[in-house]
Amino acid sequence: MDIELLILAQLMQGPKHGYEIKKNIIFVMNNKKIISNNSLYPKLKQFEERDMVSKTTEEQEGRPNRLVYAITDMGRQVFYDSIHHFTPEVIEVDDEWSIRLAFYNLLNDETRRRLLEYRMRSVQEKKERLAKLSLSVDDSEYLMYSPELYFYTQNMLDIESELIIQLLDRLDKPSGSD
Structure with missing residues (x-):
């Protein structure tokens, strides 16, 4: 960072x-x-x-x-x-995402959409890796990844996905419609 x-x-x-x-x-x-x-x-x-x-x-x-x-x-x-210019790789970093989200109100709609789409891609990739990893959760008593950590990570990714979807929905609504 x-x-x-x-x-x-x-x-x-x-x-x-x-x-x-x-x-x-x-x-x-x-x-x-x-x-x-x-x-x-x-x-x-x-x-x-x-x-x-x-x-x-x-x-x-x-x-x-x-x-x-x-x-x-x-x-x-x-x-x-700085808050408007970023790459998908930058937004994969949780701290960088958090900073942009902290100043979300200062971003224009185009930048907001790009930010949200980059982060959603990152979240989806994390979910895919987690799904592959979940196949090994029950295979051995010597796990690299505990079931508790798996479920925690899955829940956090689901919550983040929901937030991104809500923010994208707000961008898609015309101003003044609620």
Whole structure:
């Protein structure tokens, strides 16, 4: 996953200092390993060099000053371009799918349809692999895949399929008809 999109997404919500960006990304992605200071600050420096963010110093009484980053028009454009441009392989990655879904309201209908169709293909491929794998579930006491994990995965794929179908149906309905 490209951490750039997550950083820009945080700054789209307003100016933030580095620790706040990091803390929010960890919270949103529910993954403490997704970002570190060693990945965050070099990216912010790159963004600043590319005019995607601006940096100001915030004075704090009795504490060291801290740097606050704000997204620029260039950064906003990169963010919008990033959420709109993806390949089927990118959308197979759960985190990439989740990020696009988080900003679904910012996508145009054509991009929404492409996103949903790519993900549905990915879900169908996962279901097909799971079906092949299910043939081995009862074959041995030394399973690579437990029945519990099989049923859990099957249920999650079914739920995701239903969501995609609902979102595609909404795209197919003319505006104002409910």
